[in-house]
Amino acid sequence: MNVRSQQPETVRTVALVGNPNSGKTTLFNALTGLHHRVGNYPGVTVEKKEGALVLYDALEVRLIDLPGTYSMHANSPDEKLATEILLGLSKHTPAPDIAVCTVDATNLERNLYLVTQLIDRHVPLVVALTMVDCARQHGITVDTAALSRALGCPVVPVVAHRGEGLDALRAALSNPVRRNGHGPAWRLPESLQKEWLRVQDQLRDQYHQPLSVASHEAIELLTAPDPATLNGGTYDSAFVEQLRRNIEKLDFLGIDRQAAFVESRYDWIRDVIARTVHTPELTSPGITDRIDRVVTHRFWGFVIFLAIMAIMFQSIFTWAAYPMEWIAAGFDALGHLVESVLPAGDLSDLLVDGAIAGVAAVVTFLPQIVFLFFFLGLLEDSGYMARAAFIMDKLMSKVGLHGKSFIPLLGSFACAIPGIMATRTIENPKDRLATILVAPLMSCSARLPVYSLLIAAFIPSTVILGFFSVQGLTLLSMYLFGMVMALLMAWVFKKTFLRGAPPLFIMELPAYKMPSMKTVLVQVWERALAFLKTAGTIILGVSVLLWALVSYPKLGPGAARAEQLAHSYAGRAGQIIEPVIRPLGFDWKIGIGLITSLLQREAFVSAMATIYNVEDGNDTRRAGSLHEAMRRDIDTSTGANTFTLLTAISLMVYYVLAMQCLSTVAIVRKETNGWKWPLFQIAYMTALAYGATFIVYHGGLMLGWGM
Amino acid sequence: MERTTKTPVSLSSLSPGDDCTVTGLQGVRRAARQRLLEMGIMQGVRVRFVRRAPLGDPIEIHLRGYRLMIRDTEACGISVTLDHPA
Numbered sequence: 001m002n003v004r005s006q007q008p009e010t011v012r013t014v015a016l017v018g019n020p021n022s023g024k025t026t027l028f029n030a031l032t033g034l035h036h037r038v039g040n041y042p043g044v045t046v047e048k049k050e051g052a053l054v055l056y057d058a059l060e061v062r063l064i065d066l067p068g069t070y071s072m073h074a075n076s077p078d079e080k081l082a083t084e085i086l087l088g089l090s091k092h093t094p095a096p097d098i099a100v101c102t103v104d105a106t107n108l109e110r111n112l113y114l115v116t117q118l119i120d121r122h123v124p125l126v127v128a129l130t131m132v133d134c135a136r137q138h139g140i141t142v143d144t145a146a147l148s149r150a151l152g153c154p155v156v157p158v159v160a161h162r163g164e165g166l167d168a169l170r171a172a173l174s175n176p177v178r179r180n181g182h183g184p185a186w187r188l189p190e191s192l193q194k195e196w197l198r199v200q201d202q203l204r205d206q207y208h209q210p211l212s213v214a215s216h217e218a219i220e221l222l223t224a225p226d227p228a229t230l231n232g233g234t235y236d237s238a239f240v241e242q243l244r245r246n247i248e249k250l251d252f253l254g255i256d257r258q259a260a261f262v263e264s265r266y267d268w269i270r271d272v273i274a275r276t277v278h279t280p281e282l283t284s285p286g287i288t289d290r291i292d293r294v295v296t297h298r299f300w301g302f303v304i305f306l307a308i309m310a311i312m313f314q315s316i317f318t319w320a321a322y323p324m325e326w327i328a329a330g331f332d333a334l335g336h337l338v339e340s341v342l343p344a345g346d347l348s349d350l351l352v353d354g355a356i357a358g359v360a361a362v363v364t365f366l367p368q369i370v371f372l373f374f375f376l377g378l379l380e381d382s383g384y385m386a387r388a389a390f391i392m393d394k395l396m397s398k399v400g401l402h403g404k405s406f407i408p409l410l411g412s413f414a415c416a417i418p419g420i421m422a423t424r425t426i427e428n429p430k431d432r433l434a435t436i437l438v439a440p441l442m443s444c445s446a447r448l449p450v451y452s453l454l455i456a457a458f459i460p461s462t463v464i465l466g467f468f469s470v471q472g473l474t475l476l477s478m479y480l481f482g483m484v485m486a487l488l489m490a491w492v493f494k495k496t497f498l499r500g501a502p503p504l505f506i507m508e509l510p511a512y513k514m515p516s517m518k519t520v521l522v523q524v525w526e527r528a529l530a531f532l533k534t535a536g537t538i539i540l541g542v543s544v545l546l547w548a549l550v551s552y553p554k555l556g557p558g559a560a561r562a563e564q565l566a567h568s569y570a571g572r573a574g575q576i577i578e579p580v581i582r583p584l585g586f587d588w589k590i591g592i593g594l595i596t597s598l599l600q601r602e603a604f605v606s607a608m609a610t611i612y613n614v615e616d617g618n619d620t621r622r623a624g625s626l627h628e629a630m631r632r633d634i635d636t637s638t639g640a641n642t643f644t645l646l647t648a649i650s651l652m653v654y655y656v657l658a659m660q661c662l663s664t665v666a667i668v669r670k671e672t673n674g675w676k677w678p679l680f681q682i683a684y685m686t687a688l689a690y691g692a693t694f695i696v697y698h699g700g701l702m703l704g705w706g707m
Numbered sequence: 708m709e710r711t712t713k714t715p716v717s718l719s720s721l722s723p724g725d726d727c728t729v730t731g732l733q734g735v736r737r738a739a740r741q742r743l744l745e746m747g748i749m750q751g752v753r754v755r756f757v758r759r760a761p762l763g764d765p766i767e768i769h770l771r772g773y774r775l776m777i778r779d780t781e782a783c784g785i786s787v788t789l790d791h792p793a
Binding site for chain 1: 732736737738740741742743744746747749750752757758760761762763764765767771772774776777
């Protein structure tokens with residue numbers, strides 16, 4: 001068998017490939033520094049990372065960081081994409097001239113499996129042996145020269161975070177070796193080997209597939225349940241018939257085709273490792289096992305889990321509040337500056353109340369995103385995340401999701417945006433979509449000001465059982481209500497249009513390690529940037545629009561702000577939607593609050609403040625007067641109070657369930673690559689919110705709570 | 708390494724700390740089978756049953772020098788023979 005036709009003379013594109021947790025990201029960061037771009041591959045929600053790698057003589061090449069991959073027999077969108085790029089089947093990304101495969105020196109056996117696949121797909125290869133420092137600590141020694149001979153490609157040991165071995169790796173990439181022409185050394189059963197080569201040849205001759213593709217495709221065909229359906233049925237019937245007959249023969253011989261392609265490799269790997277690696281006998285349980293005994297303990301495991309979550313929650317909630325205030329103050333100052341420079345008028349208003357206020361509303365979320373991803377990064381990089389999935393999986397499986405969905409949902413308590421961005425760790429697209437769809441039902445921090453206002457104004461501050469305040473319990477029940485609804489809806493979606501086989505949950509528990517600050521911070525940086533780019537651009541447009549809606553048409557100068565608001569398009573819209581929201585117990589003033597909440601939920605508070613002529617609803621001293629004004633307000637059409645206890649509760653229920661956040665819509669559109677799912681999400685959440693509020697309001701009226 | 712012939716049992720039926728040798732993946736659905744094979748779970752490989760998750764599912768196993776979690780549904784389909792206890 002001959003190898004891929006020619007090694008290219010100059011290397012232009014290098015792909016970085018490797019198992020998850022094999023140190024690929026650390027190596028990528030070490031090789032490129034911060035000079036890399038993050039985006040999405042067109043048409044799929046797989047993250048695309050690439051950077052410039054400088055080889056010797058300042059020769060700059062493109063380094064593509066492929067998603068973590070266990071196998072080229074793709075099991076997830078990530079793996080499918082990595083395989084397509086490596087085989088040159090991708091429409092948007094050229095086949096790499098050479099691939100660097102990271103191989104974890106402490107986990108060689110399984111890591112080498114992917115290497116054997118790359119070898120028989122004839123991908124020009126350099127192996128970067130990672131975690132050699134850990135391996136050394138465990139007394140594992142690898143004869144890299146012997147391993148390199150066995151694999152037929154350079155093997156370069158690296159300790160990426162200390163920069164060791166990077167020059168050697170660059171050198172190996174600069175002088176790609178031509179592989180000596182022998183085929184894979186592992187032995188398939190004779191008849192299967194023959195059939196594999198036959199199919200390969202036919203794919204090349206008849207379908208003009210390049211060698212690497214033909215080799216890959218032949219394996220896929222020989223292990224598929226039905227070869228006719230593969231590759232969209234592009235193969236003609238004679239080819240498929242021949243294949244079927246030969247497969248029957250192989251089955252008759254008792255050859256398990258699926259297993260044989262895997263087992264032959266592992267047998268060979270065992271053999272290579274026996275010759276090239278020295279592993280000492282384990283004497284005592286390692287540090288990872290000792291930590292796991294506590295962390296997955298049936299009592300302490302949950303205590304630790306809850307403690308970590310509490311700290312994370314706390315940081316997002318309270319610590320992030322300080323930078324959020326600074327950012328808000330900064331934008332305020334900017335607004336004042338613009339006001340003082342520009343003459344008062346529409347332009348000044350547009351800039352200050354429209355553009356600056358709108359951008360401020362988005363950028364204020366940034367600290368929460370930074371905090372959440374900082375913690376997620378620490379948890380992921382240290383290896384704890386897999387343990388969290390391990391102990392939470394059973395609970396999540398009850399609603400048809402799996403352990404990995406838990407963290408994004410929890411993060412959504414702070415803000416659905418980072419939560420939705422964090423769903424990228426979920427491989428199964430259906431599970432991921434279900435998680436994205438329900439994430440905004442978790443009460444995010446933007447709802448808190450709304451809950452606070454309504455609770456403080458209308459829920460009595462009674463204490464029951466000597467300890468629990470009714471106000472606190474009301475707040476807690478709103479959070480629980482959102483969570484229960486999120487899980488319920490996930491269950492409904494997984495039972496209906498997202499139904500599929502129970503998710504495959506085969507997940508590695510990597511060894512614990514000290515998280516790398518650089519890796520974590522780089523990830524935070526990437527997320528923050530991605531957020532600002534997507535949310536920022538859309539939100540700027542929408543906030544200007546919303547500003548126009550509340551500002552026009554103008555009453556004459558000197559008109560009271562409340563009158564101006566009532567007169568504006570938003571005010572009229574509030575009156576127009578009044579018949580629709582009347583059944584929920586809401587009048588047109590609340591309608592204005594709902595409309596302005598479209599940009600962000602806490603806008604409800606400032607809308608109320610404007611309507612009731614209170615300058616700043618967030619100011620505690622004046623907040624009392626806003627509460628008073630809301631309590632006293634009489635609905636002129638009914639003669640009753642606009643707000644009652646029941647209205648307040650109904651309104652909170654509405655805020656728990658309604659999708660009122662355009663930033664989230666923007667992120668969902670980005671993450672699902674289209675408008676279909678965000679629109680569906682708006683529709684179902686609005687229906688849910690309307691229905692539930694209707695039931696609460698009318699149920700309450702029947703029980704006589706409406707007074 | 709003398710060993711008596713033993714009746715295969717399911718991996719799911721083992722207790723924490725048990726060592727076993729896989730005899731087959733016959734009871735595993737096809738999609739899971741491919742991935743389990745690729746993760747190195749195949750006839751003849753030695754596996755340690757490390758622990759069950761606190762709520763009973765999934766289970767953690769140790770093989771080929773690394774740790775893996777799989778759900779009970781998959782573990783039920785993997786037949787193993789118990790290696791002699793120490």
